[in-house]
Amino acid sequence: MKISDTLTNQKKELEFSDKVRIYLCGxxxxxxxxxxxxxxxxVFDTLRRFLEANDIPVELIQNFTDVDDKIINRAKEQGESASGLSTKYIQTYxxxxxxxxxxxxxxxxxATxxxxDMINxxxxLVTKESAYVSKNGVYFRVSKFSEYGKLSKKKTEDLESGSRVEIDESKESPLDFALWKFSDTQPNWESPWGNGRPGWHIECSAMSIKYLGKNFEIHGGGRDLIFPHHENEIAQSESFTSEQFAKIWMHAGMITINGEKMSKSIGNVKSINHVLESWGPNVVRLFCISGHYSKPIDYTEDLLKENLIRLRQIETCYYELRLADKTEESDDISSLLKESREKFDAALNDDFNTSLGLSVFFNMVKTINSLASDEKINKTISEQALPVLEYMLEVLGLKVQTVSDDEIxxxxxxxxxxxKLRDEKxxxxxxxxxxxxxxLGISLxxxxxxxxxxxxxxxxxxxx
RNA sequence: GGUGAUGUGGCAGAGCGGUUAUGCGUGAGCCUGCAAAGCUUAUCUAAAGGGGUUCGACUCCCCUCGUCACCUCCA
Structure with a gap:
């Protein structure tokens, strides 16, 4: 399988020994x-499903950032403890x-x-002089890491001149970022340098190395994390291990609303809960993989509606196959099934092209539905096609409503x-x-x- | 200003140097007591603009224009 690597800017073969280790920024x-x-x-769940469905073991680690100024401020506003707030939202997550x-x-x-692990x-890093203690905390010394900027393709000179960050006199360079911030207020922890809280970037370095080792196969996240978060993670981790960090950096595109990124300030944020309420999980999943993972998707009702229609076709297909009971001879579709499976896998193997994979999938669904319309689905077709359909549904994480034999x-x-009543008019x-x-939720x-x-x-x- | 992307038919969205992408929509039809769903078929002379390379470019190269993201927290 090949995946576009943000670092080298090219498609890279996914190489692994016993399993694929993925760290996803949560x-x-x-x-x-x-x-x-x-x-x-x-995106990452579907990737994981695809690998596992093809007997490749996956270890997927996804963190929760549960200590952060935003959490602390929000908790204060709501008269709640920071841990109470984060626990609540982990649950809704x-x-x-x-x-x-x-x-x-x-x-x-x-993180908490x-x-x-972070302190260690x-x-x-301090020992290696890649970090230093200042008045406000412990900072990473960017100048010590000559490859800084290699992921986001930024030059340190540009960053310095274009920097919009407030100048902190206690830092050696405006580019240096906090590993540990001193603080006397809760939540805080003891450290060799003084009480405080960890910086955001260090948690991912610490946890990914702890769970997946010094160099794992895929590090993922949204595109907006490339800079500074992932850039800083590389600086920290590679300074620490003196080895190459993640082998492939895989970034998912943003979802936009009317072409703009969602943001609290514009007030165009759509919660998962809200979208699920109206459209349900299958439509949302189809929607989210309808384009290439690396590109943005614009959120519109029309697009969701389109995916709803596609879902109905999948449901029809599944039931036509599930309920087939004819035994008469019919068309032989085994080569179509074989080809569909191959093309589907090939699409996903080539930089996880779910859009192309879906077109193969729907091609198959449409062919089956068309046979069904002619009442040509027999038990042979059903027995051959169901496993292929179910394989694809499993990979795509789609779940059609099922029924027991008794219900049937x-x-x-x-x-x-x-x-009978209809016959009798x-x-x-x-x-x-x-x-x-x-x-009963059944359509005829x-x-x-x-x-x-x-x-x-x-x-x-x-x-x- | 810097960096990285991107610009495909009414819409969404892939691949590819020469072959129908696919889906949605729209029109007509099939089926039907009605409905829904499904199916069939047709349809739109798609490639931001301008140059090149080539027998041939949507696909490669150059320029211009547009859009987006990142450069501060962000999936």
Whole structure:
């Protein structure tokens, strides 16, 4: 598999020995997560699913930043403790994540639980003179790391002249960033240099090295983290280990609203919860992987609607296959299935091109639906196609509503009853049964000679 | 100002130096007691603009213009 690496700016073969280790920068838990967070998480969840579905073990670590000025300030505003606030939003994070059908990461380390690891790392950096103690804290000495700027392609001279940061006289250079900030107020921790809190960047260095080692396969996050966060992580980690840090830097594009990035100040933030409420997990997932992961996606109702329609086609396809009972001879689609699977995998293997993968997927779905419309789905086709469809659904993290064999039986009984009434032209009574079936979440699909049905995901936005 | 991206049909969005991307939308039709869903078919003479390279460029090179992101916290 090849993945575009931000550092070298080219597609790089994903090489690994026993497993693929991925570190994904998580969220700062001071508020609900939004659709932009969801996109990044979905991209990496889908990547992980793809690798695992192809028997490649994955270790995925995603952190929570649970100590930060934003959290402290927000907690103060709400008259709550910082830890209380972050605990609350970690919980809502998991609720969102579960509803989005995100597989749980291997581990979700929290910054506050790794203070010791950070201090050790900082100590080593101080020893190596890559860091120094000043009046306000411990700072990373950027001048000591000659490759600074290699990820974001920035030159230190440019950064210095274009710097908008307030000049802190206690720093040797305006580019130096905090590893440890002195503070006497809670939450704070003891350190060899004085009480305080860790800087943001150091936590990811400490936790990624702790859980994944000095050089792991993929480091991921949103594009907006390239500078300064990931740039600083590289500086810290490589100064510490004297080795190359992550092998591939993979960055997900932003979600925009009307072409603009979401931000609190513009007030255009869409929470995951809010979007899920209207559109449900499958549409959101389809939406988030509809374009190449590295490019931005503009959030519009039209795009979500389009993906809802596509979801309906998937549901139809699944049920046509699931409920197939014909035994007569029909078309042979085994080569189509084989080709679809191959092209699907090839698309994802080439820089995780989900957009192209989806087009292959929908090609297959449409072909099956078209056969179904002609009532040509037999048991052979069903047995061949279902595993391929289910494989793709698993990779894409899509979950169609399923039914048990018992449910199938009772639904068919109702349908037969309705058919009989329809034959007798007792349409009112037939429609009553249709309503009854609908109340079970089942929609009927009338073909020429038989009535098929499916359990559709209820989607609020559809009704408007 | 610096850096990095990007500019494809009504919309979304891929690939590719010469072959229909795909999907949505729209029109017509099939099915139907009605409905919904689904399906069929058609449709839009797509490549920001200007130069090159080439037998041939949407695809490679150069210039111009536009858009976005980052340069402060940000997924």
């Amino acid at each position: 969220v700062t838990v001071y508020d609900q997560s939004h659709i932009g967070h969801a996109r990044t998480i979905i 998991f609720e969102d994540s579960d509803r989005l059908n995100i597989k749980r990461a291997t581990n979700y380390p929290k 639980e790794h203070i010791k 790392l900082i100590e080593e 039986k009772s639904i068919f009984e109702l349908i037969n009853k309705r058919e 007792k349409f009112e009574e037939a429609d009553k049964i249709r309503d009854q079936i609908a109340s 699909i009338d073909h020429k000679n038989k009535t098929l049905w499916m359990k559709k995901e209820a989607i609020k936005a559809e009704k408007q």
